[in-house]
Amino acid sequence: MGKTVASKAEKLSISTLLISIIPIVIIVLVLFDTLVSDGFSAASSLIVGLIILWVAVICGVLATELFSDFFRTNGRLLGSVMLGLVAFWIIVLILLPQLSMLDYSFRYNLPPSEQGGPKDVYTLANYRHLIYGAGGGEGTYNTVDLMVFLRTIIAAMAVTVADLILCYPLAYYLGQSRGSGFVRLLVVLLIIPYWINEILRAFALKIVFADGGILNAAMMKLGLIDQPIDFIRADVALYAGLGYAYILLMLFPMYNAIESLDRNQIEAARDMGASWIRIHRRIVIPHAKPGITSGMTMVFMLSAGALAAPQILGGPSSLWFTQLVYQWFNGSLNWQQGAAYAIVLLVASITIVLTFMKIFKVNMGDIGK
Amino acid sequence: MAGGVGVDLENLWIRFGDFVAVRDANVNINGGDFFSFLGPSGCGKTTILRAISGFLQPSEGRVLIGGNDMAGIGPNKRPTALIFQNLALFPLMKIWENITFSMEVKGASSAERRKRADELLEMIALEGQGDKLPSELSGGQKQRVAIARALCAEPDVLLLDEPLSALDLKLRQHMRTELREIQQRVGITFIYITHDQGEALTMSDNVAVMRAGVIEQIGTGHDVYDLPATPFVASFVGENNVFRGRILEVNGTEALIRTNRSGDLLAQITPAARGVLKPGDEAMMFIRPEALSLVDDAGAHEKTSLTAKVVNEEFEGNSYSVFLEGDGGKRIKMSLPNVGQDRIASKGEDLTLKYELRNAVVMPAGELAAE
Known part of the structure; x- marks a missing residue:
């Protein structure tokens, strides 16, 4: 193992090193400099540690896995361009924005004149605000924001489970019917509505669920109800909208997983007397587990972080946590506070996903399948 | 179980739309026989097997197992066990779980299942391999596990759908002998589907040669080889x-x-x-x-x-x-x-x-x- 790494590393050309290492080194130095000039706090050393870790991981992975074979197959020039673009993607589009958000979340919201001045030091005040509220005092908690946070997480879980229950039979049907013309048509029919913008879809649902909307009108016409039901206030519209917004991301990974299941296994189990429930529990679901996990992760992450659907379909009294983040950024122009809220949501979502993966014994690698 | 249970096909027709997969098949398979359906691919032999196992309902005619009409009885309720061409072992279950799946279905305790798995593993000469996954076994070992899994359900009739076709020549020849020995030891009826006349002749008590949905001849290996009934049988077998x-x-x-x-x-x-x-x-x-x-x-x-x-x-x-x-x-x-x-x-x-x-x-x- 160590030998192959060394031999691959030897093959690295100077240009490769220049492209990959130098921008990273520059970024590290710049960030390090700004941190050091503010004086070390626990948080800043944590950030420096994180950055160094990230850079080390990326360099290690790129150098050992990609470079030698990569340049041999793609040539120097094209290889360099491709690697440069990947580095740009990872560093500029993913690492830098997230790191700057992390940096923001530990700072005070200062007027421009005081930025970089003596008052611009690292703090946990923004995180404290989420827990204790504006006073930051003992004994009082920021119950409003915390409840919104909790409700968002639980509702996102509920949406995820609802999508799972809706999609599983459909994915099983699609996956086991071996791509007949009808099934392909069905899949296309499922995809076409997603060509429409997410916001327009949310508004369309609002029209359906409104007081004088199609659903209420139809039910009153049929004599099922006397008074229109306020679907918006009851958050029915919100959950329907969230569930619908990401349902394909649940369906397709599951469909792919189930499609690869050998039909004979189902027949073998049936031949041995297994009931349909047992066949699903013992054969189909274990086989589809990576797909199910992948779908659930995406739906949960995206609905917890959704903004359009809650904004448009949410009832007047119900707030989604992302709406709080949005308010801090756009309403209060307090990016530092917003960043802290966003980071809390991100970390909580990742923790929840990893916890459930641990409970259901799914490997990270399975999700990529 | 001694003597085994016979299988009879009476005027069996199976159609898929306009296509006739099996045309008026009449076969009496004696209990305890090793019976082969031999024919080129697409001749309808697998269709017959699926009709016997219950995955497919005949368009006309009857399937009788031990004299009982099987019409309307599903594959899980028939006294048959099927070994698939690709074996269809459950890749995520351990070998012992695979072998005793039919007991799990009936609610047997894990200790009982372990014990039975050990007995069957001994029979197929794979002692101590129960905790492996199917992917850790060789082709011939998987083959034997599939047989043990089918036998675990104690079927009256074992149905085998070209189970040796994925093996290399040496192993295939070895498994022929082994299958025949297992059949004689357990004494139940084996119904074997193959396009390989060597397999059919070496293992079977009786062979049915099929062409395009029609059974052209039924007889012992000697009958079929020495006194073929039709030019097709004469030129297909040997x-x-x-x-x-x-x-x-x-x-x-x-x-x-x-x-x-x-x-x-x-x-x-x-x-x-x-x-x-x-x-x-x-x-x-x-x-x-x-x-x-x-x-x-x-x-x-x-x-x-x-x-x-x-x-x-x-x-x-x-x-x-x-x-x-x-x-x-x-x-x-x-x-x-x-x-x-x-x-x-x-x-x-x-x-x-x-x-x-x-x-x-x-x-x-x-x-x-x-x-």
Whole structure:
């Protein structure tokens, strides 16, 4: 193992090193400099540690896995361009924005004149605000924001489970019917509505669920109800909208997983007397587990972080946590506070996903399948 | 379980839309028999197996297992166990869980299942491998696990759908012997589907040869090989030389045929065609390569010898194959055991061959198996 790494590393050309290492080194130095000039706090050393870790991981992975074979197959020039673009993607589009958000979340919201001045030091005040509220005092908690946070997480879980229950039979049907013309048509029919913008879809649902909307009108016409039901206030519209917004991301990974299941296994189990429930529990679901996990992760992450659907379909009294983040950024122009809220949501979502993966014994690698 | 349970197919028709997969099959399989359905791919043999296992309902006719009509009874309720062509082991379950899945279904405790798995693992010579996953076993071992899994349910009839086709030649030959031994030990009825005539002949008590949905002949391996009922059976099962011609005379169970190229030859009429074949009928006569031999006393075998030009000779280690010019551009093949003689013949030479009357069989002309 160590030998192959060394031999691959030897093959690295100077240009490769220049492209990959130098921008990273520059970024590290710049960030390090700004941190050091503010004086070390626990948080800043944590950030420096994180950055160094990230850079080390990326360099290690790129150098050992990609470079030698990569340049041999793609040539120097094209290889360099491709690697440069990947580095740009990872560093500029993913690492830098997230790191700057992390940096923001530990700072005070200062007027421009005081930025970089003596008052611009690292703090946990923004995180404290989420827990204790504006006073930051003992004994009082920021119950409003915390409840919104909790409700968002639980509702996102509920949406995820609802999508799972809706999609599983459909994915099983699609996956086991071996791509007949009808099934392909069905899949296309499922995809076409997603060509429409997410916001327009949310508004369309609002029209359906409104007081004088199609659903209420139809039910009153049929004599099922006397008074229109306020679907918006009851958050029915919100959950329907969230569930619908990401349902394909649940369906397709599951469909792919189930499609690869050998039909004979189902027949073998049936031949041995297994009931349909047992066949699903013992054969189909274990086989589809990576797909199910992948779908659930995406739906949960995206609905917890959704903004359009809650904004448009949410009832007047119900707030989604992302709406709080949005308010801090756009309403209060307090990016530092917003960043802290966003980071809390991100970390909580990742923790929840990893916890459930641990409970259901799914490997990270399975999700990529 | 002694004696086993018989399976009967009565006037069985299976159609898929306009396509007739099985046409009027009538088969009686005795309890405890090793019975093979032999035929090329697409002949309907797997369809018959699926009808017996219950995955498919016949369009017409009946499937009886142990005398009981199986109409409307699902695969999980029939006393059959099926071994799939690709084995269909459950890849995410351990070997012992795979083997005892049928017990899990019935709610057996894990201790009971373990015990039974150990017994079956011993039977298939895989002791101590119960905690492995199927992917950790070799092809032959997986094969044996599939058999153990099927036997665990204690079926009255074991159905095997070309289970050896994925194995390499050596292992396949070894597994033939092993399957036959297992069948004789457990004493239940085995119904085996194959396109490999070697498998069918070595293992089976009885063989049904199928073509295009029709069962052409049912009999022992000897019957099917020595007295084929149709030109298809004669040419599909083993190698055979065909001589086309017309019947000149019929004399009891023998007939004289005027062949297109090889003169007038005598052959016995296959039992199925006795009383049917008349002088003037178009006929096909078959002689196996190993039934031909060189004439040492020319003239003594007037109606059971033929002369042809040598085209080619091949040495195959245990035998020589001599190819001679035959009927309609087809070559006549003669195979002679290698008993230390030098080469048999040289190219272009005329050779006179003879055969025993009982080794030549004649029947009405018909379709041959595709080469």
